[in-house]
Structure formats: C-alpha cells, structure tokens
Amino acid sequence: MKVDLTSLNPALESIFSNPNQIITLDANFLIPPDRSKYAKISFDFEAFKRIWLDPIFEAFPNLAIHEAVYDEFHSTSVKRYVDTNINAIPTKLIVHKDSSLTLEERMLRSSIEEKIYPLTKYDPMLDNRDDRGEVKSLSYIAVKGLPYFAAHDSNAIKLIEKAEEWTTGLDNVQAIQMYEILFYLYRTNNRDKKSLRMLYKYQYYLTKHEKNTNPEWGQFIEAMEFLYPVA
Amino acid sequence: MNHSLVLSEIQLEEIRKLAEKTRHSLGFVGDTPIANDIFTILDNEGILLLEYPIKSDGENPAFSAALMCSKKGDKELAFIGLNTADYFDKQIFAIAHELYHFYTKTGSHLSRPSEEDNDLVEKTANRFAAEFLLPENTIRSIILKEFKISSLEKKQTKTLLRFFARLQCTWWLPFRSLVKRLKEISAISDEQYSKLFAINERDMDGEYGRIGRAINEDVFLKLNKATNNIGTSPKDIEIIIRNFEDELIDEDKFTNTLALFNKNPDDFGYEFEVSDEDIEEFEEFFNEEVGDES
Numbered sequence: 001m002k003v004d005l006t007s008l009n010p011a012l013e014s015i016f017s018n019p020n021q022i023i024t025l026d027a028n029f030l031i032p033p034d035r036s037k038y039a040k041i042s043f044d045f046e047a048f049k050r051i052w053l054d055p056i057f058e059a060f061p062n063l064a065i066h067e068a069v070y071d072e073f074h075s076t077s078v079k080r081y082v083d084t085n086i087n088a089i090p091t092k093l094i095v096h097k098d099s100s101l102t103l104e105e106r107m108l109r110s111s112i113e114e115k116i117y118p119l120t121k122y123d124p125m126l127d128n129r130d131d132r133g134e135v136k137s138l139s140y141i142a143v144k145g146l147p148y149f150a151a152h153d154s155n156a157i158k159l160i161e162k163a164e165e166w167t168t169g170l171d172n173v174q175a176i177q178m179y180e181i182l183f184y185l186y187r188t189n190n191r192d193k194k195s196l197r198m199l200y201k202y203q204y205y206l207t208k209h210e211k212n213t214n215p216e217w218g219q220f221i222e223a224m225e226f227l228y229p230v231a
Numbered sequence: 232m233n234h235s236l237v238l239s240e241i242q243l244e245e246i247r248k249l250a251e252k253t254r255h256s257l258g259f260v261g262d263t264p265i266a267n268d269i270f271t272i273l274d275n276e277g278i279l280l281l282e283y284p285i286k287s288d289g290e291n292p293a294f295s296a297a298l299m300c301s302k303k304g305d306k307e308l309a310f311i312g313l314n315t316a317d318y319f320d321k322q323i324f325a326i327a328h329e330l331y332h333f334y335t336k337t338g339s340h341l342s343r344p345s346e347e348d349n350d351l352v353e354k355t356a357n358r359f360a361a362e363f364l365l366p367e368n369t370i371r372s373i374i375l376k377e378f379k380i381s382s383l384e385k386k387q388t389k390t391l392l393r394f395f396a397r398l399q400c401t402w403w404l405p406f407r408s409l410v411k412r413l414k415e416i417s418a419i420s421d422e423q424y425s426k427l428f429a430i431n432e433r434d435m436d437g438e439y440g441r442i443g444r445a446i447n448e449d450v451f452l453k454l455n456k457a458t459n460n461i462g463t464s465p466k467d468i469e470i471i472i473r474n475f476e477d478e479l480i481d482e483d484k485f486t487n488t489l490a491l492f493n494k495n496p497d498d499f500g501y502e503f504e505v506s507d508e509d510i511e512e513f514e515e516f517f518n519e520e521v522g523d524e525s
Contacts, residue, residue: 047520208502
C-alpha cells in the first residue's frame with residue numbers, strides 16, 4: 001500500500017490533540033499482517049500484540065469496532081484479545097451494534113449501505129463475508145457522526161477519500177491509515193522504535209515495488225515530522 | 232438439438248435481418264468472414280471476455296459460454312465467460328450465440344447444450360450465430376458460384392467433404408453447423424444430412440480430418456482443438472493494472488487477480504519480491520521476539 005506524504009491528514013492532527021475520541025477500527029488493524037507470500041514469514045501474534053495492539057489500546061482509550069468486524073476474527077488469539085478488551089471494566093473496545101440505531105438511523109444506514117456496497121465485494125442480498133465488515137462499519141459511523149475510520153485496506157480508504165466523486169455518503173468520515181498511527185506511536189511512545197520500524201517495513205517497505213514508491217523509515221519519519229511539527 | 236421445434240418463416244426472416252444489420256454495423260459487408268475477428272467485436276462492444284477451461288465428466292463440456300449483464304447507474308457491464316475446454320470452432324459459435332443475447336437484451340444467460348432443446352430463444356440464438364458467422368445469402372451464392380446449381384443432392388460425399396473443409400477453414404464454423412446450414416437451405420437431402428452428421432469430424436486421421444488438414448492444416452487443426460486458454464482480453468488486464476495503479480486494489484488483490492489469468496505482476500514490470508537481506512532481518516527480528524517472550 002502507498003504511503004502518502006503529500007498532505008496533512010486533519011484526522012491525525014485532531015487525534016494528536018485529542019486521542020480520547022472514538023476511532024472505529026477495521027479488522028485489519030487488529031489481525032496480525034500476513035505477507036508471507038512475499039516475505040516468507042508472517043507477523044507473529046505475540047509480536048504484533050507487543051508492537052502494535054497493546055500500544056494502540058494504551059494510546060487511544062476509545063477504540064471501537066462494528067459487530068460485523070467482530071465476525072471476521074477467526075484466530076483464537078485475536079478473538080481472545082478482542083474479547084478481553086471488550087469485556088474489560090470499563091470497556092477498552094466499544095462494539096457498535098446496529099440494534100442500537102433508531103428507526104430513522106436504520107433507514108439512513110441502509111441508504112448509505114446501498115451506495116457503498118456496489119463498490120465492494122459485499123452484497124446485502126447474499127450477506128456474504130467479503131468486505132461485510134467495512135461496509136457495515138462505514139455505514140454505521142456515517143449515521144452516528146463518528147468521524148474516524150482506521151483501516152489498512154485500500155478499497156475502504158478509497159471509499160472515504162472519494163466520497164464526493166463516488167457519492168458514497170461518507171463525506172463526513174475521515175480515514176486514518178496504519179502508517180499514521182505508527183507515526184503517532186513513534187512520537188508518543190519511546191519504548192521500542194526499532195519494532196515500529198520493523199512493522200512499517202513489513203507493511204509498507206517490503207517489496208521491490210514498495211521500495212520504489214514508498215519512503216524508507218527515516219525519510220518517512222522526517223516527512224511526517226515536517227507535516228505534523230507540533231504534534 | 233430437438234428438431235420438433237421449428238422456427239417459422241417470419242422468425243427466420245427476422246433473424247436474417249438482425250444478423251445482416253449487425254454484421255453491417257460492425258463493418259462485415261457482403262462475403263467477409265468474421266472468423267477470428269469475433270474477439271475484436273467483443274472488444275469493440277465493450278464486452279469483457281473471461282476464458283477458462285471447465286472440463287466435464289462426460290463427452291460434452293459443462294457449458295459453452297455464459298453472458299452476464301449488469302447495470303449500475305447509467306453504466307452497463309457485460310461479460311462473456313467462455314469455456315475453452317470446448318473446440319475452438321465451437322467457442323466461436325458460442326460467442327456468436329451469446330452476442331444474440333447481448334444484442335437482443337435477452338439478459339444474463341448461461342448456455343448449456345443439454346438445456347437448449349425445446350427452447351425457442353436458444354434455437355433462435357443458435358440460428359443467429361450461424362447466420363451471423365455465415366449469412367444464408369452468402370452460402371447460397373457460394374454454392375451457386377461453385378457448383379452452378381443450388382442443390383448438392385447429387386454430389387458425392389467426397390465432394391461435399393472437400394467443400395465443407397474449405398468452408399470451415401474460411402468461415403470458422405463447426406463442421407456440424409455447416410452441415411445444418413446446408414440442410415436448412417435445402418441444399419442437401421435428409422439422407423446426406425444423416426450421413427454427414429454421423430461422421431466423426433474431430434478424428435484428424437479420419438477422411439474428413441485428412442481432407443481438412445490437406446486444405447489448410449494450420450487453421451483446420453486450430454479449429455478442431457480445445458484451446459484450454461485461461462485469460463482475458465488485454466483491455467481487461469489493463470483494467471486490473473489500472474485498478475492497482477489507482478490504489479483501488481492492493482498488491483495481494485493485484486497478484487491474485489492476475490494469477491487467475493496465468494499472469495503475474497512481474498509481467499507488467501511490478502516487482503514484488505523481497506530481498507534475502509530483508510527476509511533475514513525479519514527472521515532475526517522474530518527470533519529475538521520469541522527469545523524475549525521465553
């Protein structure tokens with residue numbers, strides 16, 4: 001996936017000034033990345049938990065997922081980790097439920113879903129798993145006026161970025177990408193910068209193609225610090 | 232095909248007119264064979280072609296071709312899925328058959344040979360395919376020009392086989408479609424029809440096979456072979472590449488989609504390999520992680 005350092009993301013800027021806001025996560029933010037097809041090695045859950053999951057739950061007290069995203073967790077470790085955070089008192093992971101929507105909100109949610117799903121692999125008639133989580137999450141947060149959706153999925157991000165052009169109804173939703181949160185952790189958590197670099201490298205600077213299109217970690221940090229100087 | 236269903240004179244005339252009009256609008260005037268240009272027609276009509284070999288347990292393939300049309304907003308999408316486990320001449324015929332459904336908007340359609348009997352629309356589509364690939368007027372004029380008579384009832388089988396082989400290598404229709412075509416215009420008798428239909432036209436060492444190979448070996452063998460292609464048109468591959476370049480799909484989806492057509496990103500200059508040095512760095516990193524945990 002491409003790292004875009006051409007402009008500032010107001011969503012990240014806002015998160016820097018107030019990390020207590022609700023950030024709704026796509027499943028790929030909670031599932032260890034597996035790029036073993038290229039790297040011959042997948043990201044171990046324990047390593048992912050230490051480098052990524054624990055720090056984001058520590059940094060952001062109001063993380064959330066939609067209930068449809070919960071259904072995408074198949075690995076026992078991920079499910080157990082997510083359950084522990086959902087069941088913590090107070091909860092560390094909010095679950096958005098469609099049953100909490102009012103009748104008017106449900107109608108609005110359906111109309112947004114109608115606009116989004118043709119641009120994904122999800123089909124409400126089939127209620128298939130493909131892209132179900134992102135369609136349900138985005139429709140829900142658009143209705144509830146929750147502005148932030150964090151994802152590591154190019155299609156989900158395009159649905160938000162091209163909201164006006166594609167008339168997805170997601171004009172008020174803002175995307176936050178994994179590399180932006182990696183930078184957030186880099187700036188606010190001094191514990192283990194090498195691990196953050198390794199996760200960045202695994203996700204964005206792994207293949208020959210990515211090395212031609214994305215900046216290496218040092219250049220990335222430098223460019224991000226230029227974009228977010230007071231963060 | 233069930234012969235109990237007979238198309239009326241009016242229906243036949245409508246099919247002829249539609250085929251002629253369509254051929255004309257596509258630039259095939261008079262005696263111009265469509266043959267391999269059928270694939271260009273799909274490209275020009277914006278119909279996406281997906282080729283995949285689907286073998287069946289029996290002698291006949293599971294299906295010949297399938298047309299899928301969908302409309303989203305003011306944009307129409309049409310795909311033809313082509314079973315390339317079928318003989319190449321039958322693939323061409325199947326595409327022409329699906330073009331009938333496309334032009335007449337008879338909707339998304341799956342053509343299964345065994346289900347076509349008694350189906351007026353299917354019979355019409357088959358007749359359209361035959362007329363589209365080799366118009367009735369053309370075949371009549373070819374016969375007249377060559378034999379100076381419109382009926383071939385008195386011609387011996389060997390003469391007919393040579394004639395069919397030449398027709399097939401020019402017009403790229405299956406042998407049996409040509410036999411039917413001549414029967415439809417009453418150029419051959421019922422007895423000749425039965426005799427010709429009983430021939431194993433796919434036996435390249437049989438009489439018809441040897442004649443065909445002697446006339447135009449390259450084309451004849453090509454028509455009588457299952458291509459088993461897995462692929463899509465270059466235009467469609469371009470859409471997949473553009474979707475990646477426009478970040479609508481990620482590397483994984485890009486790789487997986489191209490793999491469906493036996494292609495890989497490397498073919499288009501996108502190199503997704505990871506250096507040994509980087510792999511070693513990750514292995515070392517993960518080993519350290521395990522060490523720290525224990």
